[in-house]
Amino acid sequence: MTTTESGASSSAALEECLSLMDGLLAQPFPETNFHDDTGCGGPEHRVRILRASQDFGVDGDGHAAREADAGLRECLDALSAALTTRWGEPRVVDLWPYSKAGYEGEAVSEPINFLSQLAGSMQVWTHQGSGRWLALTIGQEDKELPLELLAAVGRTAVFDPSADSRS
Numbered sequence: 001m002t003t004t005e006s007g008a009s010s011s012a013a014l015e016e017c018l019s020l021m022d023g024l025l026a027q028p029f030p031e032t033n034f035h036d037d038t039g040c041g042g043p044e045h046r047v048r049i050l051r052a053s054q055d056f057g058v059d060g061d062g063h064a065a066r067e068a069d070a071g072l073r074e075c076l077d078a079l080s081a082a083l084t085t086r087w088g089e090p091r092v093v094d095l096w097p098y099s100k101a102g103y104e105g106e107a108v109s110e111p112i113n114f115l116s117q118l119a120g121s122m123q124v125w126t127h128q129g130s131g132r133w134l135a136l137t138i139g140q141e142d143k144e145l146p147l148e149l150l151a152a153v154g155r156t157a158v159f160d161p162s163a164d165s166r167s
Contacts, residue, residue: 014078017050017151021079021134024048024153025127044155045111051075051149065147072138072149079136079149083125090123093135111152115139122152131155 024046033042040047053068084090099116102108108116115122118139125134135152 013051013075014082017075017079017149018082020048020050021083021151021153024151025130025132025134039150040111040114042110044109045153047111047114047150047152049148050079050151053147055144055146057144059144065143068147069138072147075149076136076138080123083134083136087125087127090125090136092121093124094121095119095137096121109154111154115150115152117141118148118150127153 027046029043029046030041031043034040037049039049051072053072054064056062056065056068059065080090095112095116098108098112102113102116115135115137118141119137122135122137126132127134132153132155135150135154137150137152138147139150140147
């Protein structure tokens with residue numbers, strides 16, 4: 001896991017994140033679910049923490065959280081621009097309907113279920129020829145925990161407009 005620093009979107013940091021995402025797209029999905037300090041995954045998905053801020057337990061005025069969010073958004077924007085150059089414009093997916101469906105007891109596929117508990121939306125690119133999609137988002141489990149820039153890879157069918165949007 002990496003932490004945010006000034007110059008978060010430097011060329012070296014950008015290349016490191018792009019390399020991590022290329023690795024996610026190339027790796028087979030794990031046979032069983034796992035969760036570790038770099039991310040999580042399962043039979044149809046992988047999620048990787050690309051960058052993370054510090055905890056915010058003592059951030060009374062919210063200044064540190066706002067500063068960390070700005071740094072992660074700068075990195076997200078740079079990665080988004082690089083991926084858009086590679087694969088075209090992303091699709092923005094609103095995660096709120098998935099979060100709501102999960103809270104109402106409906107089955108929501110992974111990693112959408114996981115991401116919908118951390119973020120409000122994500123940018124998604126279809127990786128041609130692999131049957132996979134790659135998404136970027138910034139999420140946070142709790143206001144005192146780190147903000148995280150996340151990359152997720154899953155099966156393309158999740159975003160097939162002719163299929164149920166939450167399956």
